[in-house]
Amino acid sequence: MESARSVFISKPYSIALSLSVVLKLATTIAFSILLIFTLLSVPVTQAYLSPEHEPKEILFTSEMQINLVVVGDEWSEEDEQGISSRLLKSYKPMILNENTPIGVEYKYNYTFVSAPEFFATQLYTFMKTVAIDVEMPEPVARWVVSEHPEFGDVQQIAYRIINAPEVEEFLSRSWPMEDEYTIFFFLPHEDELNYLHTYGMLTTDPDTDAEFLQEGMMGFGGSYRFYFIDLTAGPWTYPPMSLFCEDAENPLCDQVNHVKNKNIHDISSAEEIYDVMSEYVNNAVTLLFTPSYVYSPFYRINHELSIFLIDFTAERALVNTDQYINSELIDEAFSNLIPYAEWTSNVISLNFDDLPEDLQETFLNSIEFRSIEGSEIIIVKSDELIDGLDKWALGELTEEELNELRMEAETRIFIPVFIFIFDSEAYVDEYGLGGIAASSPVDPSIPCCTIIASNKNDVLFTGQGLSVLTIHETAHVLGLAHPHDGYRSDTGEFVDWFYDWSYTPLTYSAPTANGCGLDELCGMIIPDFGRFNFDAIDRGLALSLLNEAQLNVYDAVLLLDDLGYDSPDLPSEIISALNSIESDVQGARQHFNSMNYFNYITFRDTSNLMNPMDDAFDFALRAFETSEQLLRDVKSLESTITKPTPQLDISVTIKQTEKLTLISVQNNDELPLFGVKLNLEDGLIKFVKTRGWDRDRIDQNTVIVSTDDRPITAGKSLKIILISDNPNGSLEWSVLSKAGNELGKGVS
Ligand SMILES: [Zn+2]
Known part of the structure; x- marks a missing residue:
């Protein structure tokens, strides 16, 4: 164990980092801590004015239209009834780390649509043009042999991969939809798609140009407001059961099991097909269309991403960091995700040797060496790291500097990203975790920072750059969950790998997924966000602003209570502020109903007051701003009033x-x-x-x-x-x- 450790502490502490870099590190870290304190929230009480303004868990309910389109077949009345009776009628997305609802309850209206025959013909004809012949993959061959000998000799059966993004584009061109979500079920006649198939896509790592192959998909979506599921594709297991689910007793294995990802060939009764299709719809709705969140999204106009790349390798291998991480690409991804905020990110390379001694010690204290199956691995312990950095940063900054940061916290979010590069295999907190969106040690419901640990070989030789990993983990910090991680009131938290087949940086990409050899890069590496992500973040931020507004209102009302005010004799500007906030909440709700969450062209920030109030976010932002003003007004009322100081007994x-x-x-x-x-x-x-x-x-x-x-x-x-x-x-x-x-x- 000592040997590995000595590798990177062998060189004596030499050139000091420039003062500005140390200050940058200290302020970024201290900032994320200060933010935590400003966020710690408000409670409940008994007073005169306050009960009607008590913060509500659910701000409003919202109608949502979901279309279920079958292509290549027709819904019968029995189908509609059989499926409808199994569908979720309403749902409250959760903030998973807080175990509280995000603030909206959706009521779903399902419409069954049978696509016209010419559309089915067009689609299946198009699919032939984007399908390629490949050798039948091992898992599918096993399935044919054991379940479907009637298909004939495995060697003779045609097998094709259909290009998933091409099919997605085709659907978006030829089936217009806007104010609704749609699930397409493909049920082609045998003569229309008369070969075994799955869907696939090839993506390229933007840092290293390495290609990642995703195959075995039975559905896809995410760039637009729809998802398609081909009931004749597959079946497939993803991730591979052999790696994750040897233990049949493990309930997670059952959820991940390919039995759930059935295709039409394995379904024998109408009841069973209703079960499968309704389960697909329920999961698409709760995982993709109106998903839960890891953390509550949190809006401020400025975002700053400081990416500290800490080179622990013996040779200081990452001399030229531009090759592995690209801050412009990261900025672009987040500017697309939240265009109503300013984004700046910068990469700061830190050579371990050049760090101040006390900071070196902080890093070393958070690193543990473990031996797993004979090889040495490194674990970065996030709690120790954040704790140590907290103490270090607060020691570096003067009281004055801290106060300045407190002021800045009102308009700016700082997200520190720590990327550690080692010579050997390295993980964060536990074996197998390459990165995490760490939470604050003070309050686990609040995110603190992104922490990534990587082996230099992954970056230098296998082609897994750091930009998409940074985008993925930082998206968690902003609140977004994996497309496979969900919550339902009937099942609790659950995992469904089916929905990793969607266009988002929040899927997994890995060198060893199903269907690939151990040396190939599998999965998807997607550097930009898609429609499902935009909708989730727009709604999440609008709801978070409305939540902040109701907490401000409550604070204000508690103060008014203390000042001795009663409802009838409130000053008129306070009454009008309270009314205006309430009407903006209703305004936001109406735009939720029409799925009009955010309109970039007419974004109504404080500098663009001429723009119309025309989306949910505009109303939420105005409610929040009015509530901030209300709170300031009430506080100034407090200082001007000669308080009837109630000298209590x-x-x-x-x-x-x-x-x-x-x-x-x-x-x-x-x-x-x-x-x-x-x-x-x-x-x-x-x-x-x-x-x-x-x-x-x-x-x-x-x-x-x-x-x-x-x-x-x-x-x-x-x-x-x-x-x-x-x-x-x-x-x-x-x-x-x-x-x-x-x-x-x-x-x-
Ligand atoms: Zn993740």
Whole structure:
């Protein structure tokens, strides 16, 4: 173990990194932490104005039209009934890391359409022109021999791969659709597609020009608002069962099993075909059309991606980083995904030797060596890395610099990307994981950064560049999930590999997938986002802005409560702001119904006020901006008003033992107390504890203990234990409302 380690620490710390690079690293890291604190959100309470403004989990329901088009056959009335009865009628996409809904409930309307015969003929004729003869792959040959000897001699059966993107383009040209999602089921007559087949595509790594082959697809889509499923294609297993699913008891294996990816040849009854088709529809709807999210998307006008490429290789192999990663390409992908934000990304190469010593140590502390089947691998432990970098960055920055960052956090999102390149096989957190969208150590529901570990051989020799990997992982940071990872209230979280067959950088590409030899590059390597991604991110960001707006409204209303306002006597500008936000939420809902999530040409940002309000995002953004203004107005109202400071009837007794100070706060009044602030003027507070409450250190002399949900109610009391270096110092206390306003104070 020592030998590998010595490889990269053998050289002494030589040339220091330029100060600006260190500062860049420190600010980027510190920024992602600060963002986390600004995001920590708001709770629930009991007050006079507030209940009607309490944040709602589901902001609105939205109708959605789904067309089910059969090509080459006709839906009968029995078909429609058989399938309809098995389809999801409604669905709430989730934020998987929070286990909460994103904020909308879809109600699906399904329409069954039988494509005219001439369309079927055109399609199947076209498919012949984009099909190539290949040798029958091993898994299909096994299937023919064991399940369908009636097909004849395997050696004699024709087998073809049809170009999936070409078929997708054909459908988009010849079947116009816009305000709906569509699933095409291909059911060709035997004379129309009289050979065994699957679909495939060839993609090229933009960094290395290496070609990746995806074959075995039974369906495809993602560039437009439709997906096609060929019920005569396949069957196929992806990823290969032999690698992932030896354990038949594992429920995941059952889900991934090719039995689920049946084709028409293996289906014998009408009931069974209804089961299969409805399952395909339900999964396409929940995974592709209205998918769940890994994290909640979060909108700010500026995005900055700082990609730190850290070369740990002995020879410092990545001399010329441009060959492996392309920041222009990354910018382009994200500018297409979220064109209503500014994107800048830059690649910063860091030679391990040149890093400051304390930073080298931080990196080394997050690396572990493991031996797997005789070979040594490296694991980058994300928790240790983020924790260590946090501490390091905060130590590098002055209080002033941190404050500046806090200001910037209001309009800018920084996403740090750490890419580690080693001489040997390397993963993040666990064997097999090449990269992760890491979450904040403070709050797992908030993303922090992208972490990637790679073996130099993958990059230099097998042709897996770093741009698409960076785009994939960073898309998770922005909220997007894999097309195969889903959630349903009936099944919980689930995996369906069928839907990795879609146009998005969020699929997997790997050197060892099904149907390829071990040395070939399989899967898809797609550097840009498609229609399913655009829709998911537009909706996610609109909903996230609306969520932020309702939290702002709630904050404002809590403050108004504290200021003693009652509904009837609110200032008129506040009433009109509240009404305007409510009507913008409804505006957004209407555009959701017509699937008009975002219109690039008429994007109505604050500098383009002449543009019409013509999509869901415009309304969500305006609701958010109004809510920010509302909150500012209410806060300024707070400072101008001579508050009827409700000096409540509260008694505080303080007992001093040898080491401890025991504080007892007794509430003899009606209003519940949610916090106690303690300030020891002439001493340092070393420790404070209150059972079931949170604590927050303001500075060396000041702490606040508080709760969201267990206030000191009328007649009740609370004990606080405090340890300081001056037990005889004078202790100032104040008690706080839900919104953090002072309700009473004293000194003892
Ligand atoms: Zn992923």
